[in-house]
Amino acid sequence: MEQTLVLVKPDGVKKNLIGEVISRFERRGLKVSALKLVKITKEQAESHYAEHTDKPFFGELVDFITSGPVAAMVISGENAIKAVRGQMGATNPLDSVPGSIRGDFALTIGENIVHGSDSPESAAREVANFFKADELY
Numbered sequence: 001m002e003q004t005l006v007l008v009k010p011d012g013v014k015k016n017l018i019g020e021v022i023s024r025f026e027r028r029g030l031k032v033s034a035l036k037l038v039k040i041t042k043e044q045a046e047s048h049y050a051e052h053t054d055k056p057f058f059g060e061l062v063d064f065i066t067s068g069p070v071a072a073m074v075i076s077g078e079n080a081i082k083a084v085r086g087q088m089g090a091t092n093p094l095d096s097v098p099g100s101i102r103g104d105f106a107l108t109i110g111e112n113i114v115h116g117s118d119s120p121e122s123a124a125r126e127v128a129n130f131f132k133a134d135e136l137y
């Protein structure tokens with residue numbers, strides 16, 4: 001059993017894709033263990049994307065993720081981290097296969113609809129950045 005942090009980013013919320021994204025994970029057999037709509041603070045965004053601090057696109061990344069509400073959720077299940085990453089598709093939507101979320105709904109790397117944790121260590125850190133222990137079911 002694994003838990004992973006998923007965000008439907010501001011572009012996904014604007015495009016009314018919250019339900020579509022959740023539905024894909026649920027149909028796969030994964031569970032929603034926590035869920036809320038939130039506007040991320042700058043501090044929370046910088047902590048969420050800490051591994052990208054030195055990247056040239058870091059400023060853009062933080063500006064974008066704080067530009068509107070995100071749907072934050074914890075998705076749980078067997079191998080949930082890898083399963084979710086597979087369903088998300090490649091980081092650059094132009095490399096994402098059709099049938100993946102990014103391959104079906106995105107065209108640019110900066111606005112690629114979803115975030116999903118990339119390892120158990122990131123998942124633990126990212127879940128704690130959004131949810132208290134008693135908000136998880």
Ligand SMILES: Nc1nc2c(ncn2[C@@H]2O[C@H](COP(=O)(O)OP(=O)(O)O)[C@@H](O)[C@H]2O)c(=O)[nH]1
Pocket residue numbers: 057060061090091109110111112114115116118
């Ligand atoms: N503008 C811009 N954004 C990028 C670039 N690379 C990554 N990003 C964004 O930064 C997010 C985090 O990057 P990364 O962790 O490598 O990808 P992810 O784990 O697939 O989301 C991605 O989802 C993109 O939205 C880039 O070269 N330019």
Ligand SMILES: [Mg+2]
Pocket residue numbers: 116118
């Ligand atoms: Mg990542």
